[in-house]
Amino acid sequence: MEMNRVLTFYKYQGTGNDFVMIDNRDNSFPKDDIKLVAWLCDRRFGIGADGLILLEEDATMDFNMVYYNADGKEGSMCGNGGRCLVAFAKFLGVISTEAKFNAVDGVHSATIKGDIVELQMGDVTDISEKPNAYFLNTGSPHHVQLVKGLQDFDVFKEGSKLRYGVYGQKGSNINFVEPLGEGTFAVRTYERGVEDETLSCGTGVTAVAIAMHKSGKVSSDVVNIEAQGGKLQVRFSVDAKGYSNVHLKGPATQVFKGEVKC
Numbered sequence: 001m002e003m004n005r006v007l008t009f010y011k012y013q014g015t016g017n018d019f020v021m022i023d024n025r026d027n028s029f030p031k032d033d034i035k036l037v038a039w040l041c042d043r044r045f046g047i048g049a050d051g052l053i054l055l056e057e058d059a060t061m062d063f064n065m066v067y068y069n070a071d072g073k074e075g076s077m078c079g080n081g082g083r084c085l086v087a088f089a090k091f092l093g094v095i096s097t098e099a100k101f102n103a104v105d106g107v108h109s110a111t112i113k114g115d116i117v118e119l120q121m122g123d124v125t126d127i128s129e130k131p132n133a134y135f136l137n138t139g140s141p142h143h144v145q146l147v148k149g150l151q152d153f154d155v156f157k158e159g160s161k162l163r164y165g166v167y168g169q170k171g172s173n174i175n176f177v178e179p180l181g182e183g184t185f186a187v188r189t190y191e192r193g194v195e196d197e198t199l200s201c202g203t204g205v206t207a208v209a210i211a212m213h214k215s216g217k218v219s220s221d222v223v224n225i226e227a228q229g230g231k232l233q234v235r236f237s238v239d240a241k242g243y244s245n246v247h248l249k250g251p252a253t254q255v256f257k258g259e260v261k262c
């Protein structure tokens with residue numbers, strides 16, 4: 001990007017998972033500039049965010065979603081980011097109460113009412129069981145592991161050990177979960193590409209809900225999740241093939257608008 005450009009951005013957060021949002025319908029954003037994206041996401045030298053999301057024109061859908069992790073590299077699907085993007089699209093007047101958009105893992109539909117966005121996630125048919133964990137992909141890869149004493153658990157240390165030790169350079173997001181009773185679970189997530197704990201991870205929360213149902217820890221097809229940054233709800237249909245009609249619901253809000261020279 002020419003150094004004298006002024007970039008207009010909006011900051012959004014969904015249960016504490018925060019994003020730099022950019023209206024890129026004019027296709028002017030330098031999409032291959034990893035250093036620029038990493039700088040914009042840097043919490044000391046830049047704006048600060050878990051990721052950066054572009055809203056783009058799409059030939060057949062309301063819009064196209066492009067997601068970057070805080071490391072500057074284009075990422076896999078972001079559930080909270082998708083919810084925030086629907087709120088951003090409504091703010092821009094691109095949609096009103098419903099959306100259908102393209103993302104890296106396919107087409108997503110969503111509804112928005114006030115600041116609550118419900119996003120349809122992809123189907124999940126492949127869930128692998130590990131000695132004390134589950135591994136599944138909900139648009140992003142997720143390791144789900146039950147722990148006791150979640151609030152005192154060293155998520156960074158144990159999460160990075162698993163992310164690199166078990167899943168190698170390609171990695172996985174690592175979710176630690178503790179039942180709270182009545183179909184409710186507390187979750188803390190070490191997020192790939194942020195390489196730290198985030199206050200919430202939408203595809204992670206979705207993975208946890210499905211893994212807890214698969215393991216019999218919850219029988220309901222509606223699961224409440226308490227992340228560090230807020231509450232989310234996951235609902236799904238189950239049949240012999242797996243999990244479909246999966247929806248992730250929760251708040252998504254605009255924090256501020258800004259401009260940055262870059």
Ligand SMILES: N[C@@H](CCC[C@H](N)C(=O)O)C(=O)O
Binds near residue numbers: 069077078173200202
């Ligand atoms: N925070 C996101 C997940 C974003 C992608 C993830 N960091 C990955 O690289 O797999 C979410 O809300 O799902």
